[in-house]
Amino acid sequence: MSVNTLLIGLDGATYTVLNELMQQGIMPFLQSFLAEGVRADLRTVIPPLTPPAWTSLMTGRRPGQHGVFDFFQLDPESRHLRFFTSHDIHGDTIFSLASQNGLRATALNFPSMFPAPKLSGYVVPGWIPWKQLRLACWPEGLFDSLKNLPGFNQRELAMDIKLEERTTEGCASPAEYGPWIELHTRREHNWFDIFRQLTLQDPSALTAVLFDGVDKLQHLCWRFIRPQDARPLQEDWEHQVRNLCLEYFRRLDGILQQMCAMMGPETTVILTSDHGFGPTRTAFHVNSWLERQGYLSWSEAASTWDTQGALLGVSQVARHTWMLDWNKTLAFAATPTSSGIYIVVNRDGNSPGVPAVEYGAFRRRLITELLDARDPRTGERIVEKVWTREEVFSGAYSDTAPDLTLTLFDGGAVSILPSQDLVSVRPDVAGQHRPLGIFAARGPNLCRGAQVGELSILDVAPMIAYTLGLAVPREMTGRVPEEIYASGTFRARPVRHAADEAPVAASSNESAATTRMSAEDEEVVLERLRELGYIE
Amino acid sequence: MNPSRDQILDYVLHMLEELRSDWDYSIPISAKSRLVADLTFESLDLVVLGTSIQEHFKAQIPFAMFLAEIGQRAQRDATVEELVEFVYRQLAQMNSETHPAGISQ
Numbered sequence: 121m122s123v124n125t126l127l128i129g130l131d132g133a134t135y136t137v138l139n140e141l142m143q144q145g146i147m148p149f150l151q152s153f154l155a156e157g158v159r160a161d162l163r164t165v166i167p168p169l170t171p172p173a174w175t176s177l178m179t180g181r182r183p184g185q186h187g188v189f190d191f192f193q194l195d196p197e198s199r200h201l202r203f204f205t206s207h208d209i210h211g212d213t214i215f216s217l218a219s220q221n222g223l224r225a226t227a228l229n230f231p232s233m234f235p236a237p238k239l240s241g242y243v244v245p246g247w248i249p250w251k252q253l254r255l256a257c258w259p260e261g262l263f264d265s266l267k268n269l270p271g272f273n274q275r276e277l278a279m280d281i282k283l284e285e286r287t288t289e290g291c292a293s294p295a296e297y298g299p300w301i302e303l304h305t306r307r308e309h310n311w312f313d314i315f316r317q318l319t320l321q322d323p324s325a326l327t328a329v330l331f332d333g334v335d336k337l338q339h340l341c342w343r344f345i346r347p348q349d350a351r352p353l354q355e356d357w358e359h360q361v362r363n364l365c366l367e368y369f370r371r372l373d374g375i376l377q378q379m380c381a382m383m384g385p386e387t388t389v390i391l392t393s394d395h396g397f398g399p400t401r402t403a404f405h406v407n408s409w410l411e412r413q414g415y416l417s418w419s420e421a422a423s424t425w426d427t428q429g430a431l432l433g434v435s436q437v438a439r440h441t442w443m444l445d446w447n448k449t450l451a452f453a454a455t456p457t458s459s460g461i462y463i464v465v466n467r468d469g470n471s472p473g474v475p476a477v478e479y480g481a482f483r484r485r486l487i488t489e490l491l492d493a494r495d496p497r498t499g500e501r502i503v504e505k506v507w508t509r510e511e512v513f514s515g516a517y518s519d520t521a522p523d524l525t526l527t528l529f530d531g532g533a534v535s536i537l538p539s540q541d542l543v544s545v546r547p548d549v550a551g552q553h554r555p556l557g558i559f560a561a562r563g564p565n566l567c568r569g570a571q572v573g574e575l576s577i578l579d580v581a582p583m584i585a586y587t588l589g590l591a592v593p594r595e596m597t598g599r600v601p602e603e604i605y606a607s608g609t610f611r612a613r614p615v616r617h618a619a620d621e622a623p624v625a626a627s628s629n630e631s632a633a634t635t636r637m638s639a640e641d642e643e644v645v646l647e648r649l650r651e652l653g654y655i656e
Numbered sequence: 657m658n659p660s661r662d663q664i665l666d667y668v669l670h671m672l673e674e675l676r677s678d679w680d681y682s683i684p685i686s687a688k689s690r691l692v693a694d695l696t697f698e699s700l701d702l703v704v705l706g707t708s709i710q711e712h713f714k715a716q717i718p719f720a721m722f723l724a725e726i727g728q729r730a731q732r733d734a735t736v737e738e739l740v741e742f743v744y745r746q747l748a749q750m751n752s753e754t755h756p757a758g759i760s761q
Binding site: 195198200201202203205234235248249251252253254255256267274279421442 | 671674675678679695697698700701703704705707708711718719720721723724727728
């Protein structure tokens with residue numbers, strides 16, 4: 121039996137915020153949704169970051185199994201970064217799986233979906249610059265039909281990198297907050313309009329919409345949304361900003377209500393985030409710390425580079441290639457998003473870097489020193505946990521993942537920029553990602569009014585496959601969580617697993633991938649088989 | 657067979673002209689148009705454009721290298737013509753590596 125499924129993504133949503141908004145009467149529909157359905161905390165991947173997290177949710181695989189670790193992928197040879205694309209995802213997404221089984225699937229605003237997989241259905245990828253949105257939509261002609269929607273505004277719908285920077289770097293003045301929040305409110309309505317148009321015109325068995333304003337607002341406006349984590353709001357403009365934030369959530373609640381009403385009670389609706397959120401006050405200048413430890417050296421170009429007062433270096437990510445002196449650098453952070461450190465390894469014996477035989481000892485020493493790093497202002501430790509590549513990225517595609525990944529005590533972000541201070545204190549409390557996001561679902565055979573124990577983000581894809589009446593692929597690491605279903609559901613309709621398959625190197629949505637990509641994928645498989653001793 | 661510079665230029669200009677209709681950008685785009693100063697592209701625009709070029713020519717082109725090269729220029733900009741030249745050279749290099757001279761097919 122196949123049940124139509126609506127997946128609503130709320131990027132970065134946390135019950136820490138939503139519970140309060142429901143209590144205050146700002147999200148009455150969400151409150152009724154939870155009362156009629158089942159809810160749980162949803163543990164995400166490490167680090168709690170949008171591209172790997174949503175990709176894990178869409179594939180049911182860990183990052184080391186699907187190959188997406190950050191917004192960018194580092195080429196270990198050239199040290200250049202390139203943006204992750206859909207071709208980098210190893211394994212089928214739930215959308216591809218549905219499409220392969222003859223079900224129509226629609227995905228709106230999800231990351232890592234460009235170039236769009238050629239589904240039976242519709243794709244408008246997320247994280248696409250507005251000028252290029254036409255190139256990204258599937259099928260051909262979709263963009264032109266969207267342009268005819270009343271109020272369609274591609275500039276507001278898609279991504280504007282300058283606005284993205286503001287999310288984590290902050291607003292320059294109080295006057296910038298209002299228009300920025302209102303833009304995100306309009307943006308969610310834009311995505312809803314597209315959902316409504318496609319649902320009325322040509323409904324899909326699986327429809328998924330990602331609303332990412334929650335993440336943006338919580339990054340920039342945490343202190344207005346949760347003043348108890350910062351300081352009481354005093355000035356009029358601060359109260360106005362808070363009211364605009366609350367209005368954003370009120371409107372979002374209205375959108376959720378309309379979406380559920382359109383789909384009807386026979387549809388399973390899943391509400392989920394990719395990670396949680398919490399307050400942060402500081403940023404750790406990890407490259408400057410590495411420099412002081414003697415593991416990193418800046419190039420002359422770095423001293424003249426104008427970082428324009430940036431805190432994290434969100435707009436500076438590609439610049440490590442010339443900001444660092446590669447003859448003297450043994451370890452570095454390439455992006456502020458991944459909280460990851462790469463170790464430069466001298467594999468051929470003639471290059472700069474840590475000799476391959478010393479890699480293990482060097483990495484252990486680095487971990488010890490990171491865990492002992494202290495904030496010079498307070499004497500407190502900065503790094504709560506250092507994860508090795510094997511711990512958090514185990515899987516066939518972990519080779520390009522950072523060697524080390526940091527979890528900071530403050531829950532904050534790392535900065536890749538040079539700085540006199542090891543730890544920068546933000547002018548005000550901001551929001552940053554946390555490991556526990558949200559899960560809620562309502563529909564046929566699901567528990568009503570129940571709260572169950574923590575689920576994994578890897579469980580969502582198997583659950584969707586089950587709801588759609590599909591066999592759950594063995595390659596999905598997550599499980600169909602029995603505890604969210606009414607008693608007897610599994611007896612009446614047991615979970616079916618797809619027949620055991622050989623390791624899959626590339627998904628069917630990579631059928632349009634380039635010749636060279638296919639060759640690379642083949643080489644990865646061959647390498648794995650060599651390691652396993654199957655071939656010489 | 658490797659596409660010629662003109663074929664690559666035709667494709668890139670056609671694509672940019674199609675996109676231009678969505679931008680309310682009235683100035684015609686030519687080989688001399690500057691990606692940043694004239695078309696006001698951000699680095700991510702170049703990434704998406706590059707991915708579309710890769711899709712069309714079915715080859716993995718190291719656009720990160722092109723971006724890094726632009727980033728080191730004083731003006732931090734490049735023309736459409738320079739982008740086309742980069743694509744042409746990369747495709748030619750890949751072709752020569754795939755089909756080295758003297759090896760029969």
